[in-house]
Amino acid sequence: MARTDVRRVRWALGTPFVTALGLKSHSDNVVVRVSLAGGGIGLGEASSSLAMPGQTGLGMAAAIRRLGRRFQGRDLRDIEQWVAEAWAAEGAWPTAVGAFESALWDALAQREGVPLCDLWGGACRELETVLSLSVLSPAHMGQRARRATRLGWRFLKLKLNGRDRQSQDRDRLRAVHRAAPRARILLDLNQSYTPEGLADFLHQAKGDGIPIELIEEPFAKRDWAALKEAKKIGGVPLLGDETIQNVDDARRACRGSLLRGVNVKLAKSGLLRSRAILDIFDRALKGRALLMVGCMAESRVGLAAAVHFALGLGMFDYVDLDSDLILSPTCVRGGYERDGAWIRLPKNPSPGLGLHQ
Ligand SMILES: [Mg+2]
Numbered sequence: 001m002a003r004t005d006v007r008r009v010r011w012a013l014g015t016p017f018v019t020a021l022g023l024k025s026h027s028d029n030v031v032v033r034v035s036l037a038g039g040g041i042g043l044g045e046a047s048s049s050l051a052m053p054g055q056t057g058l059g060m061a062a063a064i065r066r067l068g069r070r071f072q073g074r075d076l077r078d079i080e081q082w083v084a085e086a087w088a089a090e091g092a093w094p095t096a097v098g099a100f101e102s103a104l105w106d107a108l109a110q111r112e113g114v115p116l117c118d119l120w121g122g123a124c125r126e127l128e129t130v131l132s133l134s135v136l137s138p139a140h141m142g143q144r145a146r147r148a149t150r151l152g153w154r155f156l157k158l159k160l161n162g163r164d165r166q167s168q169d170r171d172r173l174r175a176v177h178r179a180a181p182r183a184r185i186l187l188d189l190n191q192s193y194t195p196e197g198l199a200d201f202l203h204q205a206k207g208d209g210i211p212i213e214l215i216e217e218p219f220a221k222r223d224w225a226a227l228k229e230a231k232k233i234g235g236v237p238l239l240g241d242e243t244i245q246n247v248d249d250a251r252r253a254c255r256g257s258l259l260r261g262v263n264v265k266l267a268k269s270g271l272l273r274s275r276a277i278l279d280i281f282d283r284a285l286k287g288r289a290l291l292m293v294g295c296m297a298e299s300r301v302g303l304a305a306a307v308h309f310a311l312g313l314g315m316f317d318y319v320d321l322d323s324d325l326i327l328s329p330t331c332v333r334g335g336y337e338r339d340g341a342w343i344r345l346p347k348n349p350s351p352g353l354g355l356h357q
Contacts, residue, residue: 001076003035004068008057011299012328014273018134019191020161021050025078028057028295030274032098036076042107043355044099047223047267047295047300047323051190055267058277063093081103083272094245095296098140100303101301105271110352115345116308120271126344127307129184130155130292130320135164135172142175149180152340156183157216157320162192162201172205177210182297188216189243195219195229202235214290214318215242216255216263222249227258237290239263246327250277254284261290263320266306267298278315293320300324304353307343319343332356 009029016025030046046060058351067086070325076082084106086097109116131153133144136201145156160169160178176185193201198218214237221228230238235262243261244250244270262281264274274293281289291309295303304325310316324338334356337344346354 001034001068001071001075002037003086004064004071004072006032006061006064006068007033007034008061008135009299010057011297011330013326014328015124015256015299015348016134017297017326018136019050019159019188020104020135020190024050024297026310028055028070029298029302030060030064031301032103032108036111036329038075038105038111040107040111040352041303042101042103042105042110042352044101044106044305045298046095046099047298048095049267049296052095052267055093060093060096060099063090063096064100065088066095066153069343073275076104076108076263078252079108080272083270087270087273088349094269095267098268099302100265100267100268101272102302103117106305106352107284110271111352113261115349115351116305116353117312117345120309120312121314122312124311126342127310127316127321128154129322129341129343130157130187131322131325131341132157132175132320133159137161138168138171138175141172142179145176145183146179153207154341155318156180157186157188159188159190160192162189162194162197167199170208172227173210174208177208183202186215186216187212189218189240191217193218196228197214199233202233206235212236214261217243219348224256225251227253230257230341237261239290239292241265241294244277245269246273247280249274250280256278260285261292261317263294265294266302266309271305271309274309275313278313282315290318292320294320297327298323299330300332300335301329301355304355307336307352311345329335
């Protein structure tokens with residue numbers, strides 16, 4: 001590798017994004033640019049997030065600089081070996097490793113002269129995405145749900161917060177269902193429930209006649225005992241997000257049949273590690289696992305890598321890639337085309353991620 005450039009950026013959000021873990025009005029991210037000695041320049045982006053508060057702009061940038069120094073002057077012959085080495089060295093900075101890995105794949109695909117998604121199987125050319133709704137007042141969430149379905153969104157992921165006054169979440173769910181009765185509703189509880197609270201909430205939703213397609217990360221991160229307890233509740237499939245960062249987490253969840261699926265993110269696990277996690281779920285659930293790909297607050301740079309990964313594999317039931325709609329517009333172009341809920345590869349895609357700054 002000839003060179004690594006690291007740039008810290010602060011992206012503004014169009015409107016604040018709110019989950020059970022807090023409120024975010026800007027995102028301190030890091031953009032990395034790697035140049036391979038044999039040709040090929042790749043971009044990657046590490047995003048800060050409410051779910052990973054320790055991943056600061058300063059810390060992520062320092063970790064990427066260390067990775068740059070480690071691989072300086074070496075020839076990229078075996079990306080799997082480089083990525084394994086990067087995780088071993090900087091595993092405490094998953095977003096940094098993920099960004100560095102994305103940049104390597106972008107550069108490699110450019111060297112090969114193919115879009116990045118083709119290196120990952122080239123399974124499809126377009127994806128229907130999920131829209132996430134911040135946890136707000138019931139009326140506000142209902143308004144947003146109505147607007148979204150009018151614009152063609154079919155999958156709505158509601159952020160809820162079990163720590164709010166009891167019945168708030170029930171009112172939010174009812175308001176969204178009333179405003180968008182045909183929407184397919186996914187819930188992300190972001191670690192805010194207990195098994196008892198979840199049982200009550202689901203009982204009420206059932207009484208209200210509101211179908212819930214799945215529930216993401218209901219309990220505290222890696223609270224395996226709570227997940228075991230929740231097996232008794234049944235009814236709605238549970239997906240792991242914050243809890244599943246690596247293959248050990250995936251194996252543990254699958255061994256106890258604790259989750260029906262997983263939301264993988266490049267910011268948590270990079271590409272190769274995400275693929276390994278998906279395979280563990282896929283095998284354990286014999287092809288019945290519910291597979292989602294998600295994002296943090298990446299601009300087009302980071303999101304394009306997730307888009308190409310998802311297009312290449314073509315194995316996701318849910319594509320929760322919408323951070324480009326949450327951030328205010330940035331100067332980055334290319335990577336993919338957005339048309340409402342749909343994301344597509346351009347007709348004549350450029351090699352790699354095809355980003356232009
Ligand atoms: Mg989540």
